[in-house]
Each structure stands twice: as structure tokens, then as C-alpha cells.
Amino acid sequence: EKGGYDYFMLKEIAEQPKAVADTLLGRIDGAGSLTLDEVRIPANVLREIDKVVVIACGTAFHAGLIAKYAIEHWTRLPCEVELASEFRYRDPILDQQTLVIAISQSGETMDTLMALRHAREQGAHVLAICNTNGSTIPRESDAVLYTHAGPEVAVASTKAFLTQLVACYLVALYLGQVRGTKWADEIRAVVRDLSSIAGAVDRVLETMEPVRELARSLAGKNTVLFLGRHVGYPVALEGALKLKELAYMHAEGFAAGELKHGPIALIEDDLPVVVVVPSPRGRSVLHDKIVSNIQEIRARGARTIVIAEEGDEAVAEYADHLIRVPVTPTLLQPLVATVPLQVFACELATARGNEVDQPRNLAKSVTVE
Ligand code: M6R
Numbered sequence: 169e170k171g172g173y174d175y176f177m178l179k180e181i182a183e184q185p186k187a188v189a190d191t192l193l194g195r196i197d198g199a200g201s202l203t204l205d206e207v208r209i210p211a212n213v214l215r216e217i218d219k220v221v222v223i224a225c226g227t228a229f230h231a232g233l234i235a236k237y238a239i240e241h242w243t244r245l246p247c248e249v250e251l252a253s254e255f256r257y258r259d260p261i262l263d264q265q266t267l268v269i270a271i272s273q274s275g276e277t278m279d280t281l282m283a284l285r286h287a288r289e290q291g292a293h294v295l296a297i298c299n300t301n302g303s304t305i306p307r308e309s310d311a312v313l314y315t316h317a318g319p320e321v322a323v324a325s326t327k328a329f330l331t332q333l334v335a336c337y338l339v340a341l342y343l344g345q346v347r348g349t350k351w352a353d354e355i356r357a358v359v360r361d362l363s364s365i366a367g368a369v370d371r372v373l374e375t376m377e378p379v380r381e382l383a384r385s386l387a388g389k390n391t392v393l394f395l396g397r398h399v400g401y402p403v404a405l406e407g408a409l410k411l412k413e414l415a416y417m418h419a420e421g422f423a424a425g426e427l428k429h430g431p432i433a434l435i436e437d438d439l440p441v442v443v444v445v446p447s448p449r450g451r452s453v454l455h456d457k458i459v460s461n462i463q464e465i466r467a468r469g470a471r472t473i474v475i476a477e478e479g480d481e482a483v484a485e486y487a488d489h490l491i492r493v494p495v496t497p498t499l500l501q502p503l504v505a506t507v508p509l510q511v512f513a514c515e516l517a518t519a520r521g522n523e524v525d526q527p528r529n530l531a532k533s534v535t536v537e
Contacts, residue, residue, distance in 0.1 A: 275303025407509035
């Protein structure tokens with residue numbers, strides 16, 4: 169049942185192009201517009217929404233952090249993202265004009281379920297993004313957009329995460345489409361880009377051998393840091409979470425701009441630091457800033473592991489290890505940039521002799537608060 173792979177996690181990493189394509193299937197028409205009939209919240213209600221709140225835990229929370237960039241950009245609606253376990257207990261401000269998006273692979277996570285019940289009691293509209301048909305979270309929501317990742321067995325979430333991202337982009341683009349924003353042309357273009365994104369994920373998977381080699385060489389390290397800016401920041405958080413849960417290593421993700429406010433003190437000789445570099449096209453100011461972050465940490469002895477777009481030559485000279493990902497629109501980059509981090513964590517866990525599919529102390533679905 170592992171399809172020839174040693175671990176479910178490896179199989180699930182390899183299934184990502186299909187999972188992404190399946191999640192898009194039937195939701196995009198040839199003209200570049202979205203048909204999300206499943207989102208049963210009527211268009212007139214969606215037009216009245218004045219705030220979006222995303223609630224989730226763990227990896228699904230990281231998908232939510234990325235959703236915020238997409239939702240705010242394409243809909244111009246304010247969007248908050250909160251850990252479900254915190255949200256419920258701080259008396260959040262919610263009403264009939266709030267759209268709450270609950271993201272959960274299993275659909276059974278108790279923290280997320282309690283948060284969504286609270287949101288519905290306050291009159292908010294709840295849309296679930298979920299991978300498990302008929303599970304509790306979609307049953308208790310007003311509407312559901314299923315991710316079509318197929319069953320995810322490994323405790324560490326991989327293909328479900330990528331499909332959560334796809335679903336989040338679809339919701340953001342759909343809200344933009346329904347509400348009509350100045351980004352109509354861009355929305356159509358991104359919908360077209362999404363159609364080819366599964367191929368890009370596939371290309372990343374074909375080039376992972378150097379990443380595995382690198383991971384094995386770092387098996388004796390105690391700490392790895394991850395840096396990113398913009399949507400690369402949640403990717404850094406996700407890379408760090410994967411490493412914690414699988415390799416049992418101290419790993420932390422930071423917004424690269426925060427380095428100088430404290431974390432740079434952690435940099436010491438030969439400390440591995442993974443940096444997710446945004447595209448040099450589009451928001452090039454972000455790119456310039458991260459290049460100087462890489463220079464700063466390298467000058468202090470860090471071993472830089474740089475994830476950068478194909479053709480981005482400016483970063484090459486500061487990278488001790490360079491991992492290339494295909495060119496994508498800025499907001500979609502997490503779909504390709506996360507994959508090397510999954511492979512990296514899985515290989516490190518194996519090299520350290522850890523149980524990949526069943527990491528210690530963890531369960532696939534957390535049904536207690
Ligand atoms: O089933 P859910 O998506 O609600 O699960 C949320 C988290 O428990 C989950 O993402 C967890 O962080 C994973 N083990 C991460 O790999």
C-alpha cells in the first residue's frame with residue numbers, strides 16, 4: 169500500500185502534482201474563471217462580507233498564513249489568521265459580515281472544531297477547507313471546499329498542505345471574482361497560471377537528489393533556521409515545523425526582516441540557515457532585501473541553503489547550497505518552495521534513524537483540545 173516507497177510520507181510527497189491537479193479539477197473553466205458551486209454561501213452574502221478570519225492548527229495554520237496574502241491582495245478585504253486554540257478564548261469580534269475559513273486535513277481537529285462552533289454562534293459564515301469527506305468540521309460548516317489530496321497517512325502533512333494552498337487561492341480568487349476588484353485581469357491570469365502549477369511541482373520533485381544529499385550531511389547538527397519574507401515567511405515556518413516533528417531538531421522560522429531585531433544573535437559558524445527567496449520579478453524590493461539578509465548571515469559564518477527561482481542569478485554567489493524552483497507568480501511560490509523543505513525534513517529524519525510516518529508523541533488527528 170506504500171506503492172513501492174519506504175514510507176507513506178515519500179509516497180505522499182510524490183503524489184503532490186496529482187493532488188494539486190485533482191483539487192483544481194472542475195473548478196476552473198477554459199476562460200479563466202472559477203466555478204465553485206460548492207461554496208454554497210450566496211454571492212450576495214459574499215459581497216456583504218467585510219472581514220475574513222482564517223482558523224487552523226499546525227501545518228493548516230501555515231496554509232492560512234499564506235491565504236492572508238492572497239485574500240487581502242485579490243479581494244482587498246482585511247484578513248486575520250489565528251491559531252484555532254487561541255482564537256476561541258480571546259472573545260474575537262465576529263458578526264454576520266464575517267467569513268470564517270476553517271482549514272483542516274482531518275476535519276476532526278478539536279481546537280479547530282471548537283473555534284468554528286464559537287464563530288457560528290456569533291453569526292459568522294463558516295467555510296471549511298477539508299480533505300476528509302463527511303468529517304465533523306465540514307458537517308458543522310455552512311459550506312465546504314474539499315481538497316482532493318486523497319487519504320494522507322503519514323503524520324507529517326505534505327500533500328494535504330499543498331492542496332490547502334490551492335483551495336485557499338481558489339477561495340481568494342473566487343471572492344475577488346464575485347466581489348469584482350480592480351484585479352480582474354490579474355485574477356484571470358493567475359487562474360491560468362494555476363492550471364500549469366502541477367507540472368511545476370512535478371519538476372521540483374525531479375531535482376531533489378542534491379537536497380537529500382545535503383540533508384544527510386546535516387544529520388549531526390542540532391539546529392537549523394529558516395528565513396523568508398512575504399509568502400516565503402510561512403513557508404519558512406512550515407519548513408521548521410516539518411524538521412521539528414520529523415527530525416526532532418531545534419528548528420525555527422523567522423521573517424527575514426526580523427533578523428536584526430534579535431535572531432541574528434543565534435548565527436554562528438556553520439549554522440545551517442535555509443532562506444526562501446522571493447522572485448526577483450514583480451516585487452523586486454523584497455528580493456533585494458533578502459539578498460542583503462543572506463549576505464549578513466553569511467558574513468557571520470552561517471551555511472546558507474538558498475531556495476531561489478530558476479534564472480535568479482543574483483543570489484548564486486551567496487549560496488553555499490542552491491536549490492532551484494520553477495518560476496511562478498509571487499503568491500503561488502509556496503506551492504513549489506515548500507516541496508524541497510518536505511524532502512529535506514524526511515531525509516534528515518531517516519538519516520537520524522527516526523520513524524518517519526509515526527513521529528514520537530504525535531497523532532495524525534488531534535481530537536482533544
Ligand atoms: O487535520 P488538521 O489539518 O486539522 O491537523 C492540524 C495539525 O494537527 C496538523 O497540520 C499537524 O501540524 C501536522 N502533523 C503537521 O505536519
